[in-house]
Amino acid sequence: MFEEWRHRRAVRRVEPGDGRPLKRFRWWQTLTRALFHLQLIDDGRQTLYTVDVRHQNRSEGHVRAHLYLDGSHHAQSRVPAVFPVLGGTVEVRTSAFGLRRCHYVTAEGTVRQLVPDPASAEGRRARLDRAHPALSRCVGFLSSGVLAVGLVLLILQLAEQITRSPEGVARYVGTFTSPIGLPAWGNAVVGLATVAASTERALRLRYHWLLDGGAG
Numbered sequence: 001m002f003e004e005w006r007h008r009r010a011v012r013r014v015e016p017g018d019g020r021p022l023k024r025f026r027w028w029q030t031l032t033r034a035l036f037h038l039q040l041i042d043d044g045r046q047t048l049y050t051v052d053v054r055h056q057n058r059s060e061g062h063v064r065a066h067l068y069l070d071g072s073h074h075a076q077s078r079v080p081a082v083f084p085v086l087g088g089t090v091e092v093r094t095s096a097f098g099l100r101r102c103h104y105v106t107a108e109g110t111v112r113q114l115v116p117d118p119a120s121a122e123g124r125r126a127r128l129d130r131a132h133p134a135l136s137r138c139v140g141f142l143s144s145g146v147l148a149v150g151l152v153l154l155i156l157q158l159a160e161q162i163t164r165s166p167e168g169v170a171r172y173v174g175t176f177t178s179p180i181g182l183p184a185w186g187n188a189v190v191g192l193a194t195v196a197a198s199t200e201r202a203l204r205l206r207y208h209w210l211l212d213g214g215a216g
Contacts, residue, residue, distance in 0.1 A: 015075065022050055025119040029120075030121045033054050034120060034121075035119075037051075037115050048070050049086075064076055064077065065092040067090065077092075079093060080093040087106050087107060090103070090114070098199060101207070144201075147198065149190075150190055157178060159178070
């Protein structure tokens with residue numbers, strides 16, 4: 001019931017577009033823009049929907065998703081966004097590192113991911129997956145492993161800090177010393193590695209509340 005209410009609320013947030021033309025993807029937008037396409041056919045006529053998300057809007061306190069219909073601005077909404085389209089809806093959600101969902105959901109409940117623009121970072125990552133699937137799987141496993149290690153280190157450090165606090169739980173459970181002590185530069189390296197891993201997973205629209213949520 002909560003999901004249905006949230007879905008209806010997202011639909012009500014959708015605002016009409018102004019008809020402006022879609023601008024093509026530029027190379028310098030690799031880290032700030034996501035562009036996905038959806039082709040649908042109705043009575044023999046092909047319709048192209050495009051979702052355009054500019055991540056730099058996060059500095060304004062929110063991110064907006066824009067929906068284009070056959071190259072013209074059709075609708076816009078704050079994320080999480082749910083756009084009504086032919087035969088269903090397009091759902092868009094973001095994480096701290098990019099997109100976590102950009103899927104077409106039909107009225108029957110069938111779900112499929114939109115196709116990333118070839119020039120975008122997501123499109124380039126998808127091309128790597130098609131051209132070198134074994135390498136792509138290795139990169140994916142490495143990203144998950146880095147996040148798992150980072151999560152374990154974070155838990156150990158938090159446990160140590162909590163039990164060392166005078167007002168903490170040390171008097172009940174005793175103090176805990178992390179078996180892994182990293183210098184400041186080591187923590188910085190781990191932090192950069194987890195950011196890179198989460199960004200790589202976001203390029204594939206992969207998200208897990210514990211791994212990616214903890215990294216964010």
